[in-house]
Amino acid sequence: MLVVMQQGATEEQIEHVIDRLVDLGFDVHRSTGVIHTVLGGVGGKYDFDLAVFQVMDGVKEAHRIVSPYKLASRAFRPGGTIVRVGSLAIGGDAVVVMAGPCSLENRDQIEQCAEVAARTGARVIRGGAFKPSSSPYEFQGLGAEGLQMLRAAADRHGLLVVSEVMDQTQIPLLAEYVDIVQVGARNMQNLNLLRELGKQSKPVLLKRGIAASIEELLLSAEYILAGGNYNVILCERGIRTFETQTRYTLDLSAIPVVKKLSHLPIIADPSHGTGRRDIVAPMARAALAAGADGLMIEVHPDPDRALSDGAQSMRPEQFEELMHQLQAVALAVGRASWPVPL
Numbered sequence: 001m002l003v004v005m006q007q008g009a010t011e012e013q014i015e016h017v018i019d020r021l022v023d024l025g026f027d028v029h030r031s032t033g034v035i036h037t038v039l040g041g042v043g044g045k046y047d048f049d050l051a052v053f054q055v056m057d058g059v060k061e062a063h064r065i066v067s068p069y070k071l072a073s074r075a076f077r078p079g080g081t082i083v084r085v086g087s088l089a090i091g092g093d094a095v096v097v098m099a100g101p102c103s104l105e106n107r108d109q110i111e112q113c114a115e116v117a118a119r120t121g122a123r124v125i126r127g128g129a130f131k132p133s134s135s136p137y138e139f140q141g142l143g144a145e146g147l148q149m150l151r152a153a154a155d156r157h158g159l160l161v162v163s164e165v166m167d168q169t170q171i172p173l174l175a176e177y178v179d180i181v182q183v184g185a186r187n188m189q190n191l192n193l194l195r196e197l198g199k200q201s202k203p204v205l206l207k208r209g210i211a212a213s214i215e216e217l218l219l220s221a222e223y224i225l226a227g228g229n230y231n232v233i234l235c236e237r238g239i240r241t242f243e244t245q246t247r248y249t250l251d252l253s254a255i256p257v258v259k260k261l262s263h264l265p266i267i268a269d270p271s272h273g274t275g276r277r278d279i280v281a282p283m284a285r286a287a288l289a290a291g292a293d294g295l296m297i298e299v300h301p302d303p304d305r306a307l308s309d310g311a312q313s314m315r316p317e318q319f320e321e322l323m324h325q326l327q328a329v330a331l332a333v334g335r336a337s338w339p340v341p342l
C-alpha cells in the first residue's frame with residue numbers, strides 16, 4: 001500500500017492516514033521528500049477499500065500493491081494450474097478445443113457437431129441447453145432433453161461435455177450430464193451462483209462479463225476458489241467497446257495479462273468475441289499465438305438456420321480447416337495440439 005500526501009499536507013492529516021493504515025495491520029514507513037510525504041504500508045489486510053484512502057484529506061494518491069484476490073493470484077501457485085477433466089488436461093502443454101453449436105437444437109444437429117469435433121481433434125463438445133438470450137422472445141433452450149442428447153452424442157464420440165448453468169437451482173441437473181459447467185458472461189457476477197459452484201466438484205468455465213475488467217474476472221474466480229473448488233478455467237469472450245464492426249471486441253491482451261496475474265488456465269472464445277463467422281479463424285489463430293490454453297468455437301451444420309448465433313457459427317468444413325491451421329500455430333508457439341488426422 002502506497003499513499004502519497006499532497007504538497008502542504010498537514011501533520012494532522014498525515015497522522016490520520018498513518019493511524020488508519022496501522023488499524024488495518026500495516027507496518028508504516030514514512031518518507032519525507034522536499035515536496036511530498038510518502039507513506040508505505042507493508043503487510044496488513046488486502047480486503048480494504050482503496051477509495052477510502054484516495055479521498056482522505058491531504059491525500060494526493062493511494063495505490064494498492066497487493067492484489068485484492070489471493071487464491072486466484074499467480075503468487076498462490078507460481079507454477080500454474082492444470083485443470084484435469086478425465087484424461088484431459090487444460091492449462092498444460094497441449095491446447096484444447098471445445099466446439100459445438102450455440103444452442104442444442106435436435107439430435108441430428110448435435111450428432112454432426114460431435115462427429116466433426118471428434119474427427120478433427122477437439123476434445124470437448126459444447127452446446128447450451130439453457131440459453132441466456134438477450135430477448136425473452138428468442139429461443140430459450142431445450143433444457144434437460146438437450147443435455148441428454150448432448151451427453152449421448154459426446155459418449156458416442158469419446159468427447160467431454162461443457163454446458164451453461166444459468167442459476168444455482170440447475171446445478172444438480174447439469175452435474176448429471178456435463179464434465180465442465182459453464183458460467184456465461186451475463187452471470188460472471190452472479191455471486192450466489194459462483195458461491196454454490198465453489199462448493200461442488202465439477203470444473204467451472206468462467207466467461208468474462210461484457211463490461212468486466214480483468215480484475216473483476218479474477219475476483220469472480222476467487223468466489224469459486226474460496227468455496228474450495230480450484231478447478232476454474234477462465235474464458236476471454238470479448239468485451240463491449242465503441243466498435244460496431246464486430247459484435248464485441250475480443251480482448252486478446254487479456255490472455256497474457258491473466259497469465260501474469262493468475263495461475264488459472266485461460267481459453268478464448270472468438271465466436272462470441274467477434275460475432276462473425278468470417279473472422280473467427282484469424283482471431284482463433286491469434287488467441288493461441290497470444291498464449292491461450294484453448295479455444296471455444298461455435299459450429300453448426302446449417303448456420304443460416306441456427307436457432308441462435310448462426311452468424312458466428314462455423315460450418316463443419318470451415319472448422320475442419322481451422323483445426324489444421326491451429327495445429328501449426330500451436331507448434332509455432334511451443335504448444336502441443338492433437339494428433340494429425342489421417
Ligand code: PEP
Pocket residue numbers: 102128132183184185186207237272
Ligand atoms: C455461449 O457460450 O453460448 C454464450 C451465451 O456465451 P456468453 O456467455 O459468452 O455470451
Ligand code: MN
Pocket residue numbers: 102103272298308309
Ligand atoms: Mn452462442
